[in-house]
Amino acid sequence: MATFVNLLSANFRSILRDRIFLAILIVALLFFLLVPSFSLFSMRQVQELAVTLCLSTISLLLLLVSVLQGASSVWRDVEKRYTSSLLGLPVSRATFVVAKFAGIAVTLVCCTMLLGALALPAISISAAQYPSDIPIHWMNIIGAIGMDCLKYILLSAVALFLSTVSTSFFFPFFGSVAIFFAGSASQEVIEYISGDYGKSLTPAAKLVINIVYYLLPNFSAFNLKVAAIYGLPFPFKGALYTFLYFIVYTSILLCLSVWSFTRRELP
Amino acid sequence: MKLKAIFLILLISYGAVVVPFTDYLRNRPVAVKLGYTPDARILKIASADHCSLVAQLAIVKVLFYYGTIVEKFTKKIDLPVEHHNMFKTVNTALKLDPYNMDAYYFTQAAFTWEVGRVREVNAVLDYGMKYRTWDYYLPFFAGFNSAYFLKDYRKAAQYMKNAAELSGDPLFTKLAARYFYESGQNQLGILFLETMRKGSKDKKIQSMYEIREKALKAVSLLEDAVVRFERERKCRPSDLSELVAANILTEIPVDPYGGKFYLAEDGKVRTTSKFAFGGKEK
Amino acid sequence: MNALEITGLCKTYRGKRQKIVKALSSLDLTIAPGEIFGFLGPNGAGKSTTIKILMGLIQPTGGTAKIFGTPVINSASRQRLGYLPENPSFLDFMTAREYLAFVGRAFSMHKSDVKKETDRVLELLALEGAANRAIRHYSKGMIQRLGLAQVLLHDPDIYILDEPMSGLDPIGRALVKDILRDLKSRGKTVFFSTHITSDVEIICDRVGIIVNGNLMAVDHVQSILQSGIEGYVIQLVRDKMVTEEVFVEKERLKSFISDLSASDVEIERIEPKRKDIEKFFLDIVAKGEYVAVE
Numbered sequence: 001m002a003t004f005v006n007l008l009s010a011n012f013r014s015i016l017r018d019r020i021f022l023a024i025l026i027v028a029l030l031f032f033l034l035v036p037s038f039s040l041f042s043m044r045q046v047q048e049l050a051v052t053l054c055l056s057t058i059s060l061l062l063l064l065v066s067v068l069q070g071a072s073s074v075w076r077d078v079e080k081r082y083t084s085s086l087l088g089l090p091v092s093r094a095t096f097v098v099a100k101f102a103g104i105a106v107t108l109v110c111c112t113m114l115l116g117a118l119a120l121p122a123i124s125i126s127a128a129q130y131p132s133d134i135p136i137h138w139m140n141i142i143g144a145i146g147m148d149c150l151k152y153i154l155l156s157a158v159a160l161f162l163s164t165v166s167t168s169f170f171f172p173f174f175g176s177v178a179i180f181f182a183g184s185a186s187q188e189v190i191e192y193i194s195g196d197y198g199k200s201l202t203p204a205a206k207l208v209i210n211i212v213y214y215l216l217p218n219f220s221a222f223n224l225k226v227a228a229i230y231g232l233p234f235p236f237k238g239a240l241y242t243f244l245y246f247i248v249y250t251s252i253l254l255c256l257s258v259w260s261f262t263r264r265e266l267p
Numbered sequence: 268m269k270l271k272a273i274f275l276i277l278l279i280s281y282g283a284v285v286v287p288f289t290d291y292l293r294n295r296p297v298a299v300k301l302g303y304t305p306d307a308r309i310l311k312i313a314s315a316d317h318c319s320l321v322a323q324l325a326i327v328k329v330l331f332y333y334g335t336i337v338e339k340f341t342k343k344i345d346l347p348v349e350h351h352n353m354f355k356t357v358n359t360a361l362k363l364d365p366y367n368m369d370a371y372y373f374t375q376a377a378f379t380w381e382v383g384r385v386r387e388v389n390a391v392l393d394y395g396m397k398y399r400t401w402d403y404y405l406p407f408f409a410g411f412n413s414a415y416f417l418k419d420y421r422k423a424a425q426y427m428k429n430a431a432e433l434s435g436d437p438l439f440t441k442l443a444a445r446y447f448y449e450s451g452q453n454q455l456g457i458l459f460l461e462t463m464r465k466g467s468k469d470k471k472i473q474s475m476y477e478i479r480e481k482a483l484k485a486v487s488l489l490e491d492a493v494v495r496f497e498r499e500r501k502c503r504p505s506d507l508s509e510l511v512a513a514n515i516l517t518e519i520p521v522d523p524y525g526g527k528f529y530l531a532e533d534g535k536v537r538t539t540s541k542f543a544f545g546g547k548e549k
Numbered sequence: 550m551n552a553l554e555i556t557g558l559c560k561t562y563r564g565k566r567q568k569i570v571k572a573l574s575s576l577d578l579t580i581a582p583g584e585i586f587g588f589l590g591p592n593g594a595g596k597s598t599t600i601k602i603l604m605g606l607i608q609p610t611g612g613t614a615k616i617f618g619t620p621v622i623n624s625a626s627r628q629r630l631g632y633l634p635e636n637p638s639f640l641d642f643m644t645a646r647e648y649l650a651f652v653g654r655a656f657s658m659h660k661s662d663v664k665k666e667t668d669r670v671l672e673l674l675a676l677e678g679a680a681n682r683a684i685r686h687y688s689k690g691m692i693q694r695l696g697l698a699q700v701l702l703h704d705p706d707i708y709i710l711d712e713p714m715s716g717l718d719p720i721g722r723a724l725v726k727d728i729l730r731d732l733k734s735r736g737k738t739v740f741f742s743t744h745i746t747s748d749v750e751i752i753c754d755r756v757g758i759i760v761n762g763n764l765m766a767v768d769h770v771q772s773i774l775q776s777g778i779e780g781y782v783i784q785l786v787r788d789k790m791v792t793e794e795v796f797v798e799k800e801r802l803k804s805f806i807s808d809l810s811a812s813d814v815e816i817e818r819i820e821p822k823r824k825d826i827e828k829f830f831l832d833i834v835a836k837g838e839y840v841a842v843e
Contacts, residue, residue: 006654010640017642052305081638085696088604088632089655092624094270187292192331194293214285221292238295241288248280255274262270266606 003091004099011103015069021107024068028061028115035122036129050126051141051229054119058145061115062108062152067180069104070159071172074261079167083266094258097164101254104156112149119145137231143239144228150246151222155180157253158217164261183219186212217249304328304355307362314363322364326373329356333377350382361391365398375408376463376472380479385416396429403433411459453487478523482538485520489528489536492516506530550618552707552738553580553603557612560598560762572598573762576612580740580755582706585733587753587770588742589830595762596742597635600711603740604632616707628656631700635711635742637692641685645676645695648684649702656703663702670698674724689716697725708732710741714748726752746827750774756826758833765833770826777824784818785809796822 015021035053074097077083087096120138127136158179162172190213193201201209221242227234304310304325314321333353354374361370374391378384392409399405410426413419457480464476489507492515496504500513507530510516522528526540560573573595580586590596601607603614605621619626639648646667653663671677674694679687684695693716700708713729714722729752732739743749749756750770757767780798783805787793797805809816824832 002657003655006651010643010651014640014642049306053309056305056309080641081634081636082640084601084604084606084634085632085637085639085699087606087624088627088630088634089652090624090627091655095624188328188331191293192334214289218288218292221288235295238291241284241291244284245288248277248284252274252277252281255270255277259270259274263608265608266601 003089004095004102007086007091007095007099008102008106011100012106015103015107018069020068021065024061024064025111028057029118031057032115032118032122035119036126046130047123047127047136048229050123051136052225054115054122055141055144055148055225055228058112058115058119059148059152061111062148063155063180065111066104066108066152066156067159067173067176069107070156071163071176072169073100073104073160074163074257075166075168075172076163078264078266081267087266093262097160097258097261098254101157101160101257104160105153108149108153108156112145116142116145135231137228137234140224140228140231140234143234144224147222147224147239147242150243151219154217154222154246154250154253155219157250157257161253161257161260164257164264179216180219182212183217184223185220186216186218187220189213218245221245304359307359310359311363319364319367322360322367323369325356325360325363326367326369329353329360330369330373333373350378350384354378354382354384354387358391361394365395368399368402368404371395371399371405371408373472375412376475379412379416383416385412388412389417401433403430406430406433411455415456415459453483453490456483457487481523485522485528486536486538488516488520493530493534493536503534504530507536550582551579551615552582552584552617553578553586553740554615554618555579555599555603555612556614558599558602558609558614559611560595560602560607561610571762573602573609576759576764578757578764578767580738582738583733583736585729585739585752585754586741587749587756588740588759589744589746589749589756589826590742590759591744591834594759596744596759597711598762599759600635600709600740600742603709604634629706631703631705631708633696633700633708633710633713636715637696639684639692639695639699642683644681644683645671645687645698646680648695649699652699652702658703666702666704670701673701673728674698690718690721693717694721694724697728701728705737707738708740710739712743713741714743714745746825746830750826758830760834766829773826773829774823777829778821779824780822782820782822783816784820786815786817788813789815792817 032054035050035057038049038053077086077100083096087093120141123136123141155176159172159176162175166172166175189209192198193206193209198206221238224235224239226232305313310321311318357370357374360367364370371392374388378388389409389412392405392412395402396405396409406426406429410423410430413426414423460476460480460483464473464480489510492510493504495515496510496513499515504510504513507519507528511518519528522538522540524538524540526538528536528538531537555576555578558573558576560571562570562572564570576595576599588596588599598607602609603616603621604627605624608622614621616626617629640651643651649667649670650663653666658666668677671680674697676691676694676698679691684692687695693713697713700710713725717725726748729739729741733752733754753770755767755769756773758765778799780796781802783795783797785793785795795805806816
């Protein structure tokens with residue numbers, strides 16, 4: 001456990017000293033300062049726009065951080081031969097991979113908390129300028145931000161897994177971006193083919209789509225933004241299912257990552 | 268070996284979680300499914316030179332969502348419909364790409380009859396006419412809306428004249444002429460719907476028009492019957508069932524929207540469904 | 550218990566066009582605690598492959614390896630071990646001091662010990678001046694010295710060093726030799742690979758020579774040097790004036806000297822002429838065949 005924490009803190013520090021990460025974070029922070037003035041663009045829904053802007057900024061930052069950090073994690077350590085010096089210490093490969101993931105996950109959680117803490121005053125200020133008829137549902141907003149964080153932790157696990165089998169940046173990067181889009185759309189596709197359109201498909205094609213649907217991580221489930229923006233009732237049961245799904249899916253990905261990294265021959 | 272055991276346990280848990288999870292997703296309220304489309308100004312910046320693509324994606328999203336409502340309706344599932352969100356999304360798409368015909372067609376199809384946002388729709392169509400200067404469909408839609416819903420026959424005639432000039436089709440001239448008569452509203456509606464239905468390739472839109480046409484034909488039938496009743500008995504029927512009792516009709520037609528027809532105080536035939544999917548709840 | 554125990558270790562790769570490449574074939578080797586063992590071989594002979602298997606970085610196709618009785622598959626086998634990779638590379642966003650603290654925690658060292666030992670190894674390897682600079686700004690030689698520093702930090706019982714002298718200047722090399730001698734005097738076990746024969750001659754107790762994945766010879770350095778004596782060069786002074794050199798074969802030395810005592814020639818110096826480790830090594834590589842060991 002001490003070894004794990006030691007590695008985790010090293011990974012976390014490595015991200016904090018990453019210039020690209022810092023640049024993205026600073027841009028996001030600056031953007032928050034502009035939210036109150038940007039949201040005046042909307043004539044009828046200042047508050048809704050402010051919530052949207054904040055949630056989208058957080059999403060975009062987390063997307064960039066999770067994909068960039070996840071995709072440049074394991075293969076890069078192998079290529080830079082950090083693995084041979086780190087695994088020369090009494091560190092198992094499983095600990096190495098899980099600590100790598102945990103470093104990214106902790107970063108994502110910290111970013112979420114930092115930006116979330118800024119989002120709440122930004123929304124209050126904007127909403128005060130032009131009160132909306134919908135009251136602000138703070139719990140919904142916090143819930144949506146939390147779910148977003150889980151979504152991108154899951155995405156970083158995808159990127160990490162791809163980086164354990166890859167030897168370059170491109171495969172894990174484009175792979176995880178593609179999986180992100182596919183996983184965000186899979187729910188719509190499956191609903192589309194279960195309707196009229198599905199009747200014109202062959203059973204084999206339907207089967208393939210269904211298999212892909214269950215294999216891909218379902219990212220659309222984590223999207224609770226509408227509930228936050230329009231103050232719809234928060235789907236507690238759904239959030240619970242989604243949370244369980246997140247735990248299981250992420251663990252499976254970590255298992256696969258450990259398995260693939262354990263088999264890997266290192267320089 | 269430990270890893271394999273953990274993996275196996277996780278796979279089983281995945282199976283256990285994924286069933287209620289996907290079940291929940293499939294039965295999520297539709298409003299949530301349409302999702303939120305960011306403001307057009309932001310999208311325009313974010314999508315850079317892919318504006319038209321993003322616009323089309325937004326339209327597809329709305330069409331897709333709309334399809335699920337029609338489907339749910341035919342399966343007799345009642346759900347609140349997010350008309351406002353749909354309208355907003357389509358509008359956003361039009362701001363990104365003012366040439367997108369799908370969006371105009373859909374706006375005309377979805378927000379007039381059932382939702383009654385005719386003025387907003389006409390504003391959208393006016394906006395479109397500034398861009399799609401060659402297109403006779405937009406003035407045709409707007410003209411129809413002005414006459415049929417807004418009863419503004421002067422405006423309607425102008426629109427129809429535009430449409431006639433652009434298309435060179437005598438049908439529009441004929442239509443334009445017919446707007447000057449207040450009577451024959453239902454016939455006009457049916458004619459319009461037929462034209463629209465034949466012009467669409469989308470099955471869902473077609474079926475929507477079919478339902479609408481059926482309803483309108485039923486109303487037309489009932490109103491004709493009411494007129495006959497008045498001529499024969501020199502008085503108004505107090506209830507539609509009197510039409511059956513008087514042997515003018517064999518039965519009261521069924522409202523395809525799931526409501527019940529009734530005779531309103533102004534002598535018009537109306538229905539409890541208000542000709543809208545999920546209208547019963549309101 | 551042996552410090553290092555390798556039995557029947559094999560490694561085959563699938564090369565291009567599915568051709569099977571034998572990187573290591575049936576390696577057997579045991580190293581006792583307190584031994585300094587030099588692992589000698591030409592480039593690509595399988596030295597690094599062996600060391601990587603010992604460090605669990607690659608998996609052997611067959612055979613086992615144990616460090617103090619623990620199989621190398623288990624990461625706990627590295628608890629009493631210090632490893633210096635070939636051309637090492639360390640988390641370069643850290644400073645040397647941070648990295649050493651990280652290594653200390655990885656070996657569960659006490660906080661105060663980490664501080665004390667960090668100062669000791671930084672001084673030993675002349676890195677104090679650069680201790681608070683990020684590693685990414687280090688030169689190659691400095692990184693190599695940091696590599697040695699992190700090996701020495703937790704005072705392990707066995708050291709596995711892959712080419713410890715590479716990238717070092719003459720001062721650095723001398724420093725490494727001193728360090729190895731010191732480890733030897735403190736009863737530590739060292740297993741290091743090199744292709745420089747003179748290093749082996751000076752430092753090692755035993756040497757193993759590997760060629761094309763086969764361990765060709767394992768022997769004590771002293772006995773190689775002994776058995777390698779071919780003869781003697783004798784410097785003679787005749788009539789206190791003229792100096793001449795004669796080569797005398799090993800077997801003839803006795804009779805030569807007794808012959809000499811009769812004459813008036815004086816022996817000024819007798820030097821053994823022997824095959825050094827380099828010669829020994831080159832002969833084995835050239836012969837390419839197995840030499841009976843021990």
